[in-house]
Amino acid sequence: MEEIILKIIIKSLLVIMLIIYGSIAFTMNYRRWRKRRLNLIEETFANVTSFYLYPDPNIEPDLIKIQRTFRKIGIVPSKPRNVQYLIDLMIRTQRSILGENYLKLKTLFTQIPPYGASANKLGSKRWYIKARGIREIYEMNQSQYVKELIGLRNHNNIYVRREAQIGLIVFLGWKSLRFLPYLKRQMTLWQQIKIVEKLNDLYPEPDLFYLRKAYQSEKPYANELIMRIIRKFNIIEDVRYIINFLDNPNFDTRESAIYCISSFFLNEADLSEIKKKFYNISNIEQQLQLLKYIHKISNEIDLVFFKDLLYNGTDIIKLSTADILWNNGYKEEVQEYYYHQYAKQNDGEMVSV
Amino acid sequence: MRKALVIQEDIIILKILERLVLLNHYDCRAIRSINDLNIEDQSENFDIIISDILFEGISPLDFVFQIQEIILHKSLIIVTNMGQKKIQNEVVASNKVDGFFAIPLDMDHIKKLIA
Numbered sequence: 360m361e362e363i364i365l366k367i368i369i370k371s372l373l374v375i376m377l378i379i380y381g382s383i384a385f386t387m388n389y390r391r392w393r394k395r396r397l398n399l400i401e402e403t404f405a406n407v408t409s410f411y412l413y414p415d416p417n418i419e420p421d422l423i424k425i426q427r428t429f430r431k432i433g434i435v436p437s438k439p440r441n442v443q444y445l446i447d448l449m450i451r452t453q454r455s456i457l458g459e460n461y462l463k464l465k466t467l468f469t470q471i472p473p474y475g476a477s478a479n480k481l482g483s484k485r486w487y488i489k490a491r492g493i494r495e496i497y498e499m500n501q502s503q504y505v506k507e508l509i510g511l512r513n514h515n516n517i518y519v520r521r522e523a524q525i526g527l528i529v530f531l532g533w534k535s536l537r538f539l540p541y542l543k544r545q546m547t548l549w550q551q552i553k554i555v556e557k558l559n560d561l562y563p564e565p566d567l568f569y570l571r572k573a574y575q576s577e578k579p580y581a582n583e584l585i586m587r588i589i590r591k592f593n594i595i596e597d598v599r600y601i602i603n604f605l606d607n608p609n610f611d612t613r614e615s616a617i618y619c620i621s622s623f624f625l626n627e628a629d630l631s632e633i634k635k636k637f638y639n640i641s642n643i644e645q646q647l648q649l650l651k652y653i654h655k656i657s658n659e660i661d662l663v664f665f666k667d668l669l670y671n672g673t674d675i676i677k678l679s680t681a682d683i684l685w686n687n688g689y690k691e692e693v694q695e696y697y698y699h700q701y702a703k704q705n706d707g708e709m710v711s712v
Numbered sequence: 713m714r715k716a717l718v719i720q721e722d723i724i725i726l727k728i729l730e731r732l733v734l735l736n737h738y739d740c741r742a743i744r745s746i747n748d749l750n751i752e753d754q755s756e757n758f759d760i761i762i763s764d765i766l767f768e769g770i771s772p773l774d775f776v777f778q779i780q781e782i783i784l785h786k787s788l789i790i791v792t793n794m795g796q797k798k799i800q801n802e803v804v805a806s807n808k809v810d811g812f813f814a815i816p817l818d819m820d821h822i823k824k825l826i827a
Binding site for chain 2: 408410415448451456
């Protein structure tokens with residue numbers, strides 16, 4: 360009896376082992392086959408692109424032939440993973456080539472067959488597929504889908520709306536800033552930086568008309584974004600926009616304003632405006648930053664302002680002010696303040712030092 | 713006929729460079745890594761080498777110096793994904809290269825150099 364049970368156990372273990380080995384062999388073969396297929400696609404794509412960019416003299420590139428080549432190696436709508444691989448290759452290539460060839464590639468890529476694969480992804484319910492579709496659309500410059508992107512700019516998933524907003528910047532440039540007042544959801548610092556960088560890469564010439572339209576937006580992230588744009592593009596005539604936010608009650612907005620203002624050199628009127636705003640800032644760290652900035656851009660020390668801080672500021676501000684005054688040839692003023700302290704402590708009697 | 717050697721790991725860039733070089737009347741040998749070099753290559757005298765600088769087991773700067781000794785050539789152009797300013801300055805300062813291009817690049821610059 361025991362013998363039979365043992366036999367059954369051994370047999371079933373053998374079967375399990377066979378199944379495991381079988382599946383390992385299968386995946387190994389599949390991987391190898393798949394790798395070969397992907398390499399084939401990559402190589403064909405490389406050949407097609409290079410011959411398209413640099414054809415033999417007197418031979419026009421034949422698009423129908425190109426389409427047929429791709430179909431032969433398995434780029435067909437029923438194999439979405441192959442199509443996806445081709446799309447990735449196209450994006451990679453377009454990113455590594457500049458100049459006249461970039462434009463040539465753009466024409467080529469409108470002709471070869473991803474079968475609207477990117478646009479179909481916009482209809483997906485899963486956010487990561489949606490976001491990926493948007494990214495492919497703007498990376499490959501398929502501007503015919505810009506309307507769909509406009510609809511996604513307030514999507515409740517952060518990645519989807521992030522990509523949609525970047526897409527709008529890519530396609531519409533400065534014009535897309537007019538959507539800024541209508542954005543409903545939070546925009547992260549990272550996103551703001553990405554937008555500024557994209558604008559700088561693709562549309563380095565600022566269009567003040569559309570930028571100024573965005574000034575009406577009241578959302579803090581929109582204000583921060585505009586300030587960063589003013590800083591990046593060095594729009595000195597609109598520097599007052601940043602100055603207005605220096606004493607904003609919101610910590611982060613103030614932080615961006617101080618950061619952005621620090622790359623500008625200001626005239627006297629703006630400088631005195633900043634000095635007025637200085638007293639309204641409630642955070643000492645930020646006050647210190649601004650103080651350093653004021654000192655950096657002033658041609659000469661504004662004695663009234665600094666003496667006022669020396670006598671009436673908080674301890675840390677006093678210390679920095681004294682530092683600035685001392686190092687700029689106003690030692691007497693600092694000494695005077697020093698003695699004045701002693702005088703106060705001892706009920707009006709001066710103490711010899 | 714002039715001879716060119718192209719070494720690029722990215723097959724797309726490799727093929728594009730190969731076509732560019734061929735159309736400019738060169739004999740072209742295009743390979744994907746330095747491991748593909750063979751004995752004949754080492755006895756050739758290439759008019760031009762267009763190469764990456766990022767290879768396994770050798771630092772970019774070492775590569776620039778060593779290729780001088782391994783393969784005879786008249787000029788060396790670097791096309792690489794590794795276009796950080798620091799590397800670029802180091803490589804250009806070595807005075808061994810005739811051009812340094814970081815991807816993304818405009819092929820027309822290379823065309824001018826090899827024409």
